[in-house]
Amino acid sequence: MDMWHHIEDLVGDGCGFEQHGQIKVAESESDLAKLQARAQQVRDIGFHHEELIGQEELRSLLPAVAPHCVGGLISRADGAALPYRTTLAFKHTGERSGVVFHEGAVAQGIERVGAVWRVTTSQGAFEAPWLVNAAGAWGARVASWVGDDAPVIPVALMLMITAPVRPFIQPVVGATSRTLSFKQFANGSVLIGGGHMGRAWPETNRTDLDFTKLALNARIAAEIFPIMQDVAIVRAWAGIEGRMPDDIPVLCRSPQAPGVVHSFGYSAHGFQMGPICGRIVADLVLEGRSSFDLSAFDVRRFQA
Numbered sequence: 001m002d003m004w005h006h007i008e009d010l011v012g013d014g015c016g017f018e019q020h021g022q023i024k025v026a027e028s029e030s031d032l033a034k035l036q037a038r039a040q041q042v043r044d045i046g047f048h049h050e051e052l053i054g055q056e057e058l059r060s061l062l063p064a065v066a067p068h069c070v071g072g073l074i075s076r077a078d079g080a081a082l083p084y085r086t087t088l089a090f091k092h093t094g095e096r097s098g099v100v101f102h103e104g105a106v107a108q109g110i111e112r113v114g115a116v117w118r119v120t121t122s123q124g125a126f127e128a129p130w131l132v133n134a135a136g137a138w139g140a141r142v143a144s145w146v147g148d149d150a151p152v153i154p155v156a157l158m159l160m161i162t163a164p165v166r167p168f169i170q171p172v173v174g175a176t177s178r179t180l181s182f183k184q185f186a187n188g189s190v191l192i193g194g195g196h197m198g199r200a201w202p203e204t205n206r207t208d209l210d211f212t213k214l215a216l217n218a219r220i221a222a223e224i225f226p227i228m229q230d231v232a233i234v235r236a237w238a239g240i241e242g243r244m245p246d247d248i249p250v251l252c253r254s255p256q257a258p259g260v261v262h263s264f265g266y267s268a269h270g271f272q273m274g275p276i277c278g279r280i281v282a283d284l285v286l287e288g289r290s291s292f293d294l295s296a297f298d299v300r301r302f303q304a
Helices: 007-011 029-044 055-061 083-096 136-145 211-224 270-286
Strands: 022-026 050-054 071-075 107-113 116-121 124-128 131-133 153-162 172-175 181-184 190-193 199-201 206-208 233-243 250-253 260-264
Touching (some): 007 083, 029 050, 050 055, 083 270, 107 136, 136 233, 172 211, 260 270
Parallel strands (some): 131 260
Antiparallel strands (some): 022 071, 153 233, 181 190, 199 206, 250 260
16 A cells, blocks of 8 residues: 555656545444454454444545445545556556567467576567566466466456546445445546456457346445436446455465466456565565565465
8 A cells, every 4th residue: 555655656657546545335233243343353463444434424424325324444545546547657667667568469378498488479489587477367377387276267347437427425435245346536437346247258358248237236336325326327348357266366486487476366456456566576586585475375275
């Protein structure tokens, strides 16, 4: 999180990052009890960034929230950034440092040739002493080419964008017992998502939308924020993500292949974790180790 608060120092661009906090809304007393248990669990392991808030503060932060909502859990230092702008900022920073990007080059195979790795692609072969497997939903395929196994599940996370409406919300909002992620952009349009799945076709890099689930997602948003009931949906899409059975990534040096680092399977958490995990990957390549304990993220955790 600290890296996001100083993202302009890293890539020369603010990336559209805004700190308005993130709130998980409780729609009932049972929801509130769940959030209270989570807040205690987080405190027990030494973190204090999540706070339980009551109905009065919830309404001061979210004036448009539905009357039945009774409280929530807030992370005040959290925020949101613009993915497209952020991705370009990282790319341009890399280019200024001499990185060359070959977009649309499909990796077709990997082999060890002497002291280097050779990647055969649709745009020719590339060689380097180090190989970073950051292939997302295709990470398991790349890992298998160097002798490692990881049970990646390709999923298609769906999102919707609405027509612009007057500004009514600043924090990013989620629900406790229902699937929802909700935020409003500066132009008034609202992003609705949270984990409703379409169908992923990783072989062709395409997705199918499930309109029944999109309708459910929109209905949940309108029930928690009644102001959304008559707002038009402009477009919807799904992107392919690699999900792990335990919902945390593979982030480690390969136990089978020298000069290979794995960084994939971020299970829908990759955008926020991108900057710090990029630093960890750099440390693994340049220093051979990380100052963080990465044992929980080792690819070998999936072996029998």
